[in-house]
Amino acid sequence: MKAAVLKALGAPLAVESVPDPVLGTGEVIVDVVATRMLAYAGEVFSGERQYLLELPIVPGPGGVGRVRAVGPDATRLAVGDWVSIDPTVRSRDDTVSPDIILQGLTAGSQAALRLQRHYHDGAFAQQVRVPTENISLIGAIDAADAGRWCALGTLLIPYGGLLAGRLAAGETVLVNGATGAFGSAGVAVGVAMGASVVATGRNEAALADLERRFGNRVRTVKMTGNEEDDRRQMQRAADGPVDCVLDLLPPMAESSWVRAAVLAVRPCGRAILMGGIRDDVALPYAWMMRECIEIRGQWMYPRDATQRMIGLIRSGLIRLEDFAVTEFPLDKVNEAVAHAAGNTGPFKMTVVRP
Numbered sequence: 033m034k035a036a037v038l039k040a041l042g043a044p045l046a047v048e049s050v051p052d053p054v055l056g057t058g059e060v061i062v063d064v065v066a067t068r069m070l071a072y073a074g075e076v077f078s079g080e081r082q083y084l085l086e087l088p089i090v091p092g093p094g095g096v097g098r099v100r101a102v103g104p105d106a107t108r109l110a111v112g113d114w115v116s117i118d119p120t121v122r123s124r125d126d127t128v129s130p131d132i133i134l135q136g137l138t139a140g141s142q143a144a145l146r147l148q149r150h151y152h153d154g155a156f157a158q159q160v161r162v163p164t165e166n167i168s169l170i171g172a173i174d175a176a177d178a179g180r181w182c183a184l185g186t187l188l189i190p191y192g193g194l195l196a197g198r199l200a201a202g203e204t205v206l207v208n209g210a211t212g213a214f215g216s217a218g219v220a221v222g223v224a225m226g227a228s229v230v231a232t233g234r235n236e237a238a239l240a241d242l243e244r245r246f247g248n249r250v251r252t253v254k255m256t257g258n259e260e261d262d263r264r265q266m267q268r269a270a271d272g273p274v275d276c277v278l279d280l281l282p283p284m285a286e287s288s289w290v291r292a293a294v295l296a297v298r299p300c301g302r303a304i305l306m307g308g309i310r311d312d313v314a315l316p317y318a319w320m321m322r323e324c325i326e327i328r329g330q331w332m333y334p335r336d337a338t339q340r341m342i343g344l345i346r347s348g349l350i351r352l353e354d355f356a357v358t359e360f361p362l363d364k365v366n367e368a369v370a371h372a373a374g375n376t377g378p379f380k381m382t383v384v385r386p
């Protein structure tokens with residue numbers, strides 16, 4: 033089969049013939065039809081992000097495709113089924129605290145490298161071999177829409193956070209960093225889950241676009257960097273208690289921008305931290321204790337989230353048509369890397385079609 037191979041950090045991906053994957057028990061081989069290119073993929077391939085990758089590797093986290101072969105222990109999958117591939121692979125020998133890799137992106141931890149050695153290659157290839165539990169049926173789709181279905185990979189991140197925050201219909205969620213790729217998806221998911229959303233960001237045009245897309249279900253706050261002022265603005269925009277905060281700020285943001293949002297939550301509220309902040313965030317112990325505040329970190333999403341998200345899409349609560357997709361064939365994968373870096377932001381996707 034044809035695949036894009038990363039042979040050395042900093043080198044372009046080489047599109048070449050590699051051996052087809054071989055099926056094992058508990059695994060599925062998928063003919064990859066479309067796979068998303070992350071905005072920061074170039075930083076991963078250059079080594080700048082210091083992701084744990086043993087080279088050479090076929091990168092590519094997740095995607096959409098058709099089942100090519102199934103192991104003997106699957107009961108519902110059939111050859112030809114359209115499926116979504118979840119790159120979040122968990123070790124099977126510790127169900128309480130498994131080691132987790134993102135297949136085709138990073139081992140996540142030294143301990144998880146062993147798992148990455150088996151589920152080594154990702155989806156920038158005509159075929160990919162994945163654990164059966166990482167496959168979700170999406171039902172019949174038009175092949176032309178396969179790229180759009182890759183939005184699952186974006187939507188599932190904030191969905192993981194909102195599930196962890198037990199967001200309920202009728203509640204108010206504050207999405208911090210809502211003008212980003214994942215934050216804007218968080219706004220869409222929050223609305224789909226029945227919540228009112230307070231959306232923060234700095235980019236006024238992006239904030240106005242969120243209001244245009246979601247109407248009065250979303251109120252926006254332009255952040256200034258003054259922690260107290262920003263928090264007051266958020267609480268005013270909520271026009272009532274903030275039940276849940278979802279933070280998705282990137283590494284460049286200062287921790288005070290996170291604190292501005294977290295401290296806006298109501299007594300007995302929940303705050304979910306999913307962003308890339310590197311500095312510690314000082315939170316007042318006495319406030320957390322007396323107000324019974326729940327603070328929780330969340331990486332990725334639980335296994336059943338994909339099927340639930342497919343349900344939200346199938347019901348029309350999430351509209352894949354909202355995503356603008358630019359597609360590249362596998363031969364042009366390096367152009368896709370550059371395009372993704374230069375075209376990030378809300379409701380935009382760069383997709384490779386192997």
Ligand SMILES: NC(=O)c1ccc[n+]([C@@H]2O[C@H](COP(=O)([O-])OP(=O)(O)OC[C@H]3O[C@@H](n4cnc5c(N)ncnc54)[C@H](OP(=O)(O)O)[C@@H]3O)[C@@H](O)[C@H]2O)c1
Pocket residue numbers: 071189208209210211212213214215232233234235236238280281282283284285286289305306307308309330331332333376377
């Ligand atoms: N936990 C997980 O499972 C998981 C999975 C994937 C990604 N992530 C994390 O999600 C984060 C967001 O990713 P993304 O692609 O959505 O990022 P993004 O597109 O760059 O968006 C970042 C958001 O943060 C704001 N922002 C950017 N720089 C800032 C600064 N210096 N100070 C204050 N605000 C700033 C942006 O506001 P404006 O554009 O309005 O200026 C925007 O709202 C990343 O850090 C990534 O690590 C987490």
